[in-house]
Structure formats: structure tokens, C-alpha cells
Amino acid sequence: MIYTTTHIQRLKQLLLLTMAVILVSMGWYIYQYQQDGAGAKGTRPAPQPIQNDSDVFVANVSLTEMSNDRILWTLEAKEARIYAQRKETILSGVTVDFYDQDGQKSTHLISDQGVKDDSTGNIIARGNVEATSFKEGVVLRTEELMYDAAKNMIVSTTHVEIEQGGLITSGDGLESDLSLSHAKILKNVKTSFKTE
Structure with missing residues (x-):
């Protein structure tokens, strides 16, 4: 007891x-x-609990890439999942602004998703991609577009549509400078006029 x-x-x-x-x-x-x-x-991004297999999950992301005190691009996303071992960042709800040599915004891009290769600086935009050139008045639409950091240009291997004024040019594949002033559609090029 x-x-x-x-x-x-x-x-x-x-x-x-x-x-x-x-x-x-x-x-x-x-x-x-x-x-x-x-x-x-506040607007400061707050680390969130790790989701899926990512190393870090952050909401309301803002990134800036610079070279020699010059802004190359700024990126905002609703979410970012960072994979350290793969050296890659997966983004959703993406908005990117590219800047010209004079530091002026040249192109505005939106997409559903983005993948940033952290080792090369390349960015792939996927899903409802729309890029608008401020200087040329050009609107580019496609499902996938890649910013090649080494060449400082944008490329695509998918179907693209370029609208300027009332002229619409479409085809498969694209190579262009960031301002879309020298955009080249690679195959199956078709041109039509926009009807109101």
C-alpha cells in the first residue's frame, strides 16, 4: 500500500x-x-513552415538582380519554395520587370508560375505568360518563356503570339531581346489583323 x-x-x-x-x-x-x-x-516576408520537400517556404517574395550597381530585373511572387540542393526556387503568382541599360523599365511580365535557377540566374515563366514592352508597345503571350541570364535575352520553344497595334503574329519558338524590339518567331509564322 x-x-x-x-x-x-x-x-x-x-x-x-x-x-x-x-x-x-x-x-x-x-x-x-x-x-x-x-x-x-507589415510587408516583411515571413518564413512559413516547410511545405512539401522544399528547404524554405516564403510568402510575398520580392527579389532584385543587379550588376555593377544597375538593376537588371525585379521579381515579385505570392509564394517561393527554395530547394537548396537543387539550387532552384519555385515561384507562384509571378510578376517580373526587366530594366534597360539606362535603368528604365523595358518589359513587364506576369505568369502563373516561375522557376529560378539559382546557379545560372535563368528564370522560366510558365502558365498564362504575358510580357508587355513599354518602349515598343508589344504584347507577347505564350505558355512558357525563359529569361537567359547569360545572353540577356528571352526565348521560348512553345507557341507564341505577338500583338503590336492591330497586327498579330504567331508561331512556334521565339528569340528576343528584353524590350521585344527584335523579337523573332522561329517556325510556322502566321500574321493576322485584330478585329474589333
Whole structure:
């Protein structure tokens, strides 16, 4: 009988000790949360719990690529999943602005998804891709478009449609400078006029 009573008292003590540790841990977590400003409203991207097999998941991403104090492009995305081993970042809800030699925005691009190769700087835009040239007044539509960082140009192997004024040119494959002023459709080129 004495053994059972002693055993129950020890269990009660361990249970109370465990509850005290949990309460202290929760208090410390809440204090740190408030100190870090995570509860405050702001636009700072917040790391989210890792989803799928990505190393890092971040919401509301903003990236800028520069060379010799000149902005090459800026990118915003609703989500980014970073895969460190593959050296790749998967983006969703993508908006990219490319800049010319004078630092002016030359092309605005939107797409459903993007893949950034972190080792080369290449970006592949996929799904409802639309690129608009500010200088040339050209709108390019396709399902996949790649920014080749080494060549500083955009290319596609899929069907593309280029609209300028009332003229629509379509075909398969594309090579172009970033401003779309020297866009070249590679195969099956067709031209038509836009009807209102």
C-alpha cells in the first residue's frame, strides 16, 4: 500500500513539473513572438513552415538582380519554395520587370508560375505568360518563356503570339531581346489583323 501511494505522489509531482515546463515554454514563445514583431502588421516576408520537400517556404517574395550597381530585373511572387540542393526556387503568382541599360523599365511580365535557377540566374515563366514592352508597345503571350541570364535575352520553344497595334503574329519558338524590339518567331509564322 505504501509503495502505491508513493508511486502516485511521484507521478503527480512529475505531472506538475511537466505542466510548469510547458507553461514557461509557452510564455517564452509568446514573449519572443511579440519581441520579433511577428504579431505586428507589415510587408516583411515571413518564413512559413516547410511545405512539401522544399528547404524554405516564403510568402510575398520580392527579389532584385543587379550588376555593377544597375538593376537588371525585379521579381515579385505570392509564394517561393527554395530547394537548396537543387539550387532552384519555385515561384507562384509571378510578376517580373526587366530594366534597360539606362535603368528604365523595358518589359513587364506576369505568369502563373516561375522557376529560378539559382546557379545560372535563368528564370522560366510558365502558365498564362504575358510580357508587355513599354518602349515598343508589344504584347507577347505564350505558355512558357525563359529569361537567359547569360545572353540577356528571352526565348521560348512553345507557341507564341505577338500583338503590336492591330497586327498579330504567331508561331512556334521565339528569340528576343528584353524590350521585344527584335523579337523573332522561329517556325510556322502566321500574321493576322485584330478585329474589333
